[in-house]
Amino acid sequence: MADFNINVRGVGSVDVIDLHGYLDAHTAPDLENAFNRLINDGKYKVVVNFDHLKYISSAGLGVFMAYVETMRDNKGDIKFSNMKENVYNIFDLLGFPMLYEFFEKEHEAVNKFTD
Amino acid sequence: MNYSDSKYYREISVRSNTENLLKIRNFVRDGALALGFTEEVVGNITLAVDEASTNIIKHAYKYSPEGEIIIQTDFADKKYIIKIIDAGNHFDPTSVPVPDLKEYHKQKKVGGLGMFLMKKLMDEVVYDNPDERMNQVTLVKYLT
Known part of the structure; x- marks a missing residue:
């Protein structure tokens, strides 16, 4: 799908999902x-x-x-990093900052798992 | 209401396939940019129209790609008016409660956030039925 791409890579014991492009009802199944x-x-x-x-x-x-x-039931989590302001604003409107951790840099999010 | 005399009037019709969400967003985005809305507001308008269209595909047409979605836009009295029309199943907006977000996350309930976002992002959101067959949601953004 040209408008959206996902890349998954391992960083130590953590998996990083890179999102590219447009994530909507059409691409969410990916x-x-x-x-x-x-x-x-x-x-x-x-x-x-x-x-x-x-x-x-x-x-x-x-x-x-x-x-x-x-993820949390299995001693893991989903953490977010490198979010642009326009995207973060939508997460904020829907109350995500109460329940999820956001980091400016990817390594900060990865380190949070390994600390 | 007929806006077709207005020089600002634009219309697009697409099939109820999620693949067409991109086309819908581009149509609304181009219109909003031409009217002079800021990039941030254009993003909000585009998202609100995406949410309305996604709800139509999911709920009115139950993911059948054969339905029709019509988007009509106009600009009058410094208001960008976007009508999103379908001929699918009727929908009662009063049946959707305003979510308590904390409870919402706890319940792991997915979906239903589209209407909440539309109301947050737009100045007016009105649901009605122009005739027995059709559903219409009107989204309005004021140019300030």
Whole structure:
């Protein structure tokens, strides 16, 4: 899909998901598949790097809500990094800062798991 | 209401496929930019229209790609008026409670956030039925 790309890479015991492009109701299933593959592989510590994400709708935010509990139940989490202000504002409107950790830099989010 | 005499009037019609969300966003984005809204406000308007259209695809047409979504936009009295029209299942907006966000996350309930966002991002959100067959949501943003 040209408008949205996902790359998953390991950083130590943590998996980093890089998001590129536009995350909406059309592309959200791709992100669900990425989370399903991580869960199948028993990987629950996830950092989502938003550096190259240009757009997100509630369909995209819903994916994180759907998977975060599974990650936390297995001693992991979903943490966010490198979010641009326009994208962060949507997370903020929907109350995510109460329940999720946001970091400016990816390594800060990764280190939070390993500290 | 018919805006077709207005020089600002624009219209687009697409099938109810999520693939067309990008086309819808680009249509609304181009219109809002031309009217002089800031980049930030253009982003908010675009997202609100995406949420309305996504709700139509999910709820009015139940993901059937054969439905039609019509977007009509106009500008009058410093108001950008966007009508999003479908002929799918009727929808009662009063049946959707305003979510308590903390409870919402706890319940792991996914979806239903679109309407909440629309109301946060736009100055007016009105649901009505122009005729028995059609549903219409009107989103309005004031140019300040």
